[in-house]
Amino acid sequence: MARGGREGRGGQGLARVAVVVRAGAAPLWWLGVVAAGAGSAWPGLTGRRIGVSAGAALFLVSAAVVACTRRRRYTALARAASRAGRHDVLQDRAVSARAWRRGHRWWLLLAFLAALGSSFAVPAAGGMLLAGAGTGLRLKAAWLGRRERADDVLLWVRVDWLGRYGGRPTGPAVKGYRSTGIAAGDAAPGGARRRTAALV
Structure with missing residues (x-):
């Protein structure tokens, strides 16, 4: 399988499901912390x-809701995942995360401003809500990672199904996942950076 950000001949560009889920965790967490601190x-x-x-x-409610939302959909897509083809292109972790963050940058900014503004009424609450959402995404990615390890596969989704804004890996356009061996790509199970990238 090829690696990178473009589709290969006769194949599809694939992004790691867990990486897309995890992409918003850090921005939401840090924007929430800053908003809570300032508020x-x-x-x-x-x-x-x-x-x-x-x-x-x-914070606790937001983390729990985000972590648990649409787990049935993830499970159903994972169970029906088909094997990735030899011409499919595995998108790098950094490319997938950057696409999601670029596509959601205005939503992130609006969420930050709303959290900051809400502090005039309820100090720090809006920021902690944002931070909880980021924590929930990290927990969901960790849950996906445990599933990947248990099944000894990595889960991928077609880039074109995610859309120009990075999309959701359980969105209506997503018809199914593809799977590879556990060593494929440059992200470990759960979407974290792999200590030693492996080429498969």
Whole structure:
């Protein structure tokens, strides 16, 4: 199998499912932390203590909801995954993550501004909600990684099915996943950077 960002002759460009899921984790976490930190600088309408307490609850709820959402869809697609072809192109981890972040940059900015603005009413709560969403994405990627290790495969999705904005790997355009051996590509199970990239 070839590697890179372009489709090979007769094949399809494939992005790692776990990498696409994980791509938003770090931006949401750090934007949430910054928004929560900046928002706690003023007491708001509720006061800092109530704001931080509400934010902690929102963090936990957001992380749990994001981590568990659409697991049945992921499981169904994983079970029906077909083997990737020899001409399919495995997209690099950095390319997949960059495509998602570029496609969602305005949504991330709006979410950050909304979290910051909400701090005038409830200090830090909006930022902690964002950070919880980022944590939930990381937990979901870790869950996918455990499944990949258990099945001894890596899961991939066609790049064109994700769309120009990086999309969702469970979106309506996604008809199925493809699978490779556990050593394929440059990302480990769960989408983290592989310590030693392997070419397959």
